[in-house]
Amino acid sequence: xxxxxxxxxxxxxxxxxxxxxxxxxxxxxxxxxxxxxxxxxxxxxxxxxxxxxxxxxxxxxxxxxxxxxxxxxxxxxxxxxxxxxxxxxxxxxxxxxxxxxxxxxxxxxxxxxxxxxxxxxxxxxxxxxxxxxxxxxxxxxxxxxxxxxxxxxxxxxxxxxxxxxxxxxxxxxxxxxxxxxxxxxxxxxxxxxxxxxxxxxxxxxxxxxxxxxxxxxxxxxxxxxxxxxxxxxxxxxxxxxxxxxxxxxxxxxxxxxxxxxxxxxxxxxxxxxxxxxxxxxxxxxxxxxxxxxxxxxxxxxxxxxxxxxxxxxxxxxxxxxxxxxxxxxxxxxxxxxxxxxxxxxxxxxxxxxxxxxxxxxxxxxxxxxxxxxxxxxxxxxxxxxxxxxxxxxxxxxxxxxxxxxxxxxxxxxxxxxxxxxxxxxxxxxxxxxxxxxxxxxxxxxxxxxxxxxxxxxxxxxxxxxxxxxxxxxxxxxxxxxxxxxxxxxxxxxxxxxxxxxxxxxxxxxxxx
Amino acid sequence: xxxxxxxxxxxxxxxxxxxxxxxxxxxxxxxxxxxxxxxxxxxxxxxxxxxxxxxxxxxxxxxxxxxxxxxxxxxxxxxxxxxxxxxxxxxxxxxxxxxxxxxxxxxxxxxxxxxxxxxxxxxxxxxxxxxxxxxxxxxxxxxxxxxxxxxxxxxxxxxxxxxxxxxxxxxxxxxxxxxxxxxxxxxxxxxxxxxxxxxxxxxxxxxxxxxxxxxxxxxxxxxxxxxxxxxxxxxxxxxxxxxxxxxxxxxxxxxxxxxxxxxxxxxxxxxxxxxxxxxxxxxxxxxxxxxxxxxxxxxxxxxxxxxxxxxxxxxxxxxxxxxxxxxxxxxxxxxxx
Ligand SMILES: Nc1ncnc2c1ncn2[C@@H]1O[C@H](COP(=O)(O)OP(=O)(O)OP(=O)(O)O)[C@@H](O)[C@H]1O
Ligand SMILES: [Mg+2]
Numbered sequence: 001x002x003x004x005x006x007x008x009x010x011x012x013x014x015x016x017x018x019x020x021x022x023x024x025x026x027x028x029x030x031x032x033x034x035x036x037x038x039x040x041x042x043x044x045x046x047x048x049x050x051x052x053x054x055x056x057x058x059x060x061x062x063x064x065x066x067x068x069x070x071x072x073x074x075x076x077x078x079x080x081x082x083x084x085x086x087x088x089x090x091x092x093x094x095x096x097x098x099x100x101x102x103x104x105x106x107x108x109x110x111x112x113x114x115x116x117x118x119x120x121x122x123x124x125x126x127x128x129x130x131x132x133x134x135x136x137x138x139x140x141x142x143x144x145x146x147x148x149x150x151x152x153x154x155x156x157x158x159x160x161x162x163x164x165x166x167x168x169x170x171x172x173x174x175x176x177x178x179x180x181x182x183x184x185x186x187x188x189x190x191x192x193x194x195x196x197x198x199x200x201x202x203x204x205x206x207x208x209x210x211x212x213x214x215x216x217x218x219x220x221x222x223x224x225x226x227x228x229x230x231x232x233x234x235x236x237x238x239x240x241x242x243x244x245x246x247x248x249x250x251x252x253x254x255x256x257x258x259x260x261x262x263x264x265x266x267x268x269x270x271x272x273x274x275x276x277x278x279x280x281x282x283x284x285x286x287x288x289x290x291x292x293x294x295x296x297x298x299x300x301x302x303x304x305x306x307x308x309x310x311x312x313x314x315x316x317x318x319x320x321x322x323x324x325x326x327x328x329x330x331x332x333x334x335x336x337x338x339x340x341x342x343x344x345x346x347x348x349x350x351x352x353x354x355x356x357x358x359x360x361x362x363x364x365x366x367x368x369x370x371x372x373x374x375x376x377x378x379x380x381x382x383x384x385x386x387x388x389x390x391x392x393x394x395x396x397x398x399x400x401x402x403x404x405x406x407x408x409x410x411x412x413x414x415x416x417x418x419x420x421x422x423x424x425x426x427x428x429x430x431x432x433x434x435x436x437x438x439x440x441x442x443x444x445x446x447x448x449x450x451x452x453x454x455x456x457x458x459x460x461x462x463x464x465x466x467x468x469x470x471x472x473x474x475x476x477x478x479x480x481x482x483x484x485x486x487x488x489x490x491x492x493x494x495x496x497x498x499x500x501x502x503x504x505x506x507x508x509x510x511x512x
Numbered sequence: 513x514x515x516x517x518x519x520x521x522x523x524x525x526x527x528x529x530x531x532x533x534x535x536x537x538x539x540x541x542x543x544x545x546x547x548x549x550x551x552x553x554x555x556x557x558x559x560x561x562x563x564x565x566x567x568x569x570x571x572x573x574x575x576x577x578x579x580x581x582x583x584x585x586x587x588x589x590x591x592x593x594x595x596x597x598x599x600x601x602x603x604x605x606x607x608x609x610x611x612x613x614x615x616x617x618x619x620x621x622x623x624x625x626x627x628x629x630x631x632x633x634x635x636x637x638x639x640x641x642x643x644x645x646x647x648x649x650x651x652x653x654x655x656x657x658x659x660x661x662x663x664x665x666x667x668x669x670x671x672x673x674x675x676x677x678x679x680x681x682x683x684x685x686x687x688x689x690x691x692x693x694x695x696x697x698x699x700x701x702x703x704x705x706x707x708x709x710x711x712x713x714x715x716x717x718x719x720x721x722x723x724x725x726x727x728x729x730x731x732x733x734x735x736x737x738x739x740x741x742x743x744x745x746x747x748x749x750x751x752x753x754x755x756x757x758x759x760x761x762x763x764x765x766x767x768x769x770x771x772x773x774x775x776x777x778x779x780x781x782x783x784x785x786x787x788x789x790x791x792x793x794x795x796x797x798x799x800x801x802x803x804x805x806x807x808x809x810x811x812x813x814x815x816x817x818x819x820x821x822x823x824x825x826x827x828x829x830x831x832x833x834x835x836x837x838x839x840x841x842x843x844x845x846x847x848x849x
Pocket of ligand 2: 050051052094175407408409
């Protein structure tokens with residue numbers, strides 16, 4: 001498909017790049033190129049090798065063979081992250097790479113702090129000043145001197161973006177930068193990408209969201225199982241075609257979830273006026289058996305805080321909760337015993353034991369079943385692990401694989417699996433499909449629907465609007481820690497949810 | 513930030529309080545002589561603790577410091593006993609013992625990705641054995657207690673104007689310099705970043721290997737430096753010198769607010785911590801309590817400090833959310849339901 005490989009307008013050219021992390025081959029003879037001033041999307045299933053390819057290009061990890069030419073210069077077989085930065089390769093990695101305990105400014109300028117003269121003494125004033133100037137330039141809601149630990153996940157992602165922008169890059173690489181951003185922030189990012197392209201900077205963009213890929217990119221590279229499938233000009237191809245190339249067959253979005261009839265099943269969870277100072281106020285709702293209740297809203301609107309409190313991780317200051325008709329004081333222990341599950345949002349931080357195998361990661365959440373007398377049944381543990389792996393299509397499907405060595409999306413799947421293989425009455429799910437590829441996403445939706453059909457009640461937090469509209473029976477929109485609007489018995493659209501989340505209620509209210 | 517300041521304030525108040533109690537119970541405590549001696553003791557531990565602090569901020573641990581002190585002292589004794597080299601030649605050479613040991617530690621930790629604790633513990637074993645091997649022996653092969661008479665060498669452990677010990681001056685200079693390095697240079701920032709999140713630091717382009725190497729070399733250097741001052745002050749040195757001193761050093765660092773998890777802490781804290789520890793030890797002595805309980809007290813203090821730190825972190829997290837609430841409550845544009 002690409003014959004003009006050697007043409008001069010390539011900024012980055014990879015030829016025959018092969019990489020294996022002592023064992024299986026992760027990148028197999030990949031030819032790949034990025035032109036000057038283009039936005040280039042890199043797509044593929046979880047574990048296809050996208051992050052590995054950019055880690056090789058950015059010097060974060062080595063390669064076994066193949067040549068990389070950047071800006072006319074051949075890169076040596078071994079080069080450091082720093083070498084790559086110096087040549088103008090900036091990157092936002094999939095895993096957050098910020099340092100806790102430091103300020104926003106310190107993080108933005110980490111390892112490239114402005115110094116006094118030729119010394120290695122940091123000019124703090126100048127650093128804060130430059131950081132604030134950068135923040136203001138892109139109109140981000142941040143303060144240069146704020147501590148990283150005090151800002152939200154979405155804000156941290158913005159810091160991550162600024163960190164890369166401050167590199168004066170020729171090539172800006174972004175590995176799933178939008179996965180923890182909401183629509184408004186995503187739009188900000190898109191604007192930045194357009195500006196960068198206007199300035200002649202190339203952007204290499206990784207995303208599982210096809211509408212983003214399609215809206216942004218000039219060319220698309222598809223990777224499958226570590227091999228290059230093709231490089232395509234966007235105007236020559238449809239999103240459905242990209243998906244077909246990615247997973248090897250086409251998928252059909254299953255029909256919209258059939259909504260619960262107004263004749264309601266019994267109430268499972270009844271929440272009355274719960275408040276936790278500083279997090280949320282006067283939240284009341286009831287959740288019925290087999291119902292999927294969506295929680296929408298902007299990042300930082302208090303959705304995660306509500307489910308964390310209901311699961312018993314954080315305290316509730318006032319209000320009452322009833323579970324199956326009896327008063328219930330949430331605590332993690334009681335929740336597990338009662339058959340309540342929780343799939344957290346920040347899965348890589350809260351949900352995985354990186355140095356353990358898939359089997360023990362899944363096993364640990366199911367010890368009550370696997371080891372009722374204190375001794376784990378290895379056989380049952382393995383069975384569960386295999387069930388989880390096939391349920392969510394984890395790659396590689398090897399139960400003894402260390403979770404820390406899985407691709408980002410596959411780590412997410414393991415955390416999902418660990419809860420989904422349980423027998424639950426009620427489950428809180430926070431952003432179930434962030435970073436998960438399209439094929440697996442449909443399977444997860446299918447599974448959530450199946451759970452609901454079996455009578456499991458589900459509280460679903462999601463920033464992915466189609467996800468809410470396709471799955472939820474009702475949607476509560478939170479804003480600044482309060483319930484701002486409830487959508488029920490109406491045709492949901494992402495548009496309506498977004499408007500409510502942004503505080504525009506008039507039009508949204510019409511339908512209710 | 514403010515919880516950090518509170519902690520420091522509490523520590524300083526506690527320091528003054530204990531000093532006041534000691535003065536009331538034994539007036540000798542408040543004499544210039546005793547205070548200067550106390551500072552001198554604090555400095556001997558403190559010099560080692562300065563290097564150790566950097567190791568702990570990088571999320572490592574250096575168990576080899578005792579062995580480094582012992583071997584350094586023995587190398588010195590050998591120079592003094594068997595050569596006529598002037599002090600300004602052999603002392604710098606002696607300091608290389610710590611630097612070399614630090615390289616050794618750093619090399620095995622970064623190159624072979626071995627656990628810090630094991631590598632440095634092994635180093636300690638090797639060095640303390642070497643110290644015994646090279647110790648000055650009599651004709652029967654027993655370790656001889658050499659009295660140091662080299663005036664120039666004794667200069668290090670002696671006092672200067674107003675009775676202030678040179679060890680104390682060295683400690684303050686080293687402490688201030690290292691604090692500045694930590695907080696104001698790229699190298700210092702790299703140590704915090706490496707300790708807080710090594711993989712993130714790496715992705716940002718920091719050479720975490722070089723950083724780790726650096727902190728162990730510096731820690732070794734500090735231990736060797738302390739060995740010179742201690743042996744000079746004692747006017748002699750045994751091959752066991754410094755063995756077991758990890759306890760005091762770790763206590764000083766932990767009391768000062770540097771955590772085992774890494775990414776946090778500073779030298780000011782360690783300096784206060786070393787004085788605090790010396791004060792406790794001095795107090796036990798001055799009050800006529802059996803010195804055997806010293807290690808029990810120090811062990812207890814380490815545990816207590818760690819407990820309080822964990823507890824305080826929880827408290828400050830909770831206070832932080834409360835203050836956020838106040839901001840939210842006072843913010844305009846709240847929707848009336
Ligand atoms: N450090 C590692 N050690 C061993 N194997 C690894 C390591 N990192 C990644 N892999 C393996 O390499 C393969 C490709 O992973 P990579 O992270 O590049 O996937 P990806 O395309 O970025 O997927 P995702 O969409 O889930 O982020 C996976 O099979 C993964 O298990
Ligand atoms: Mg990835």
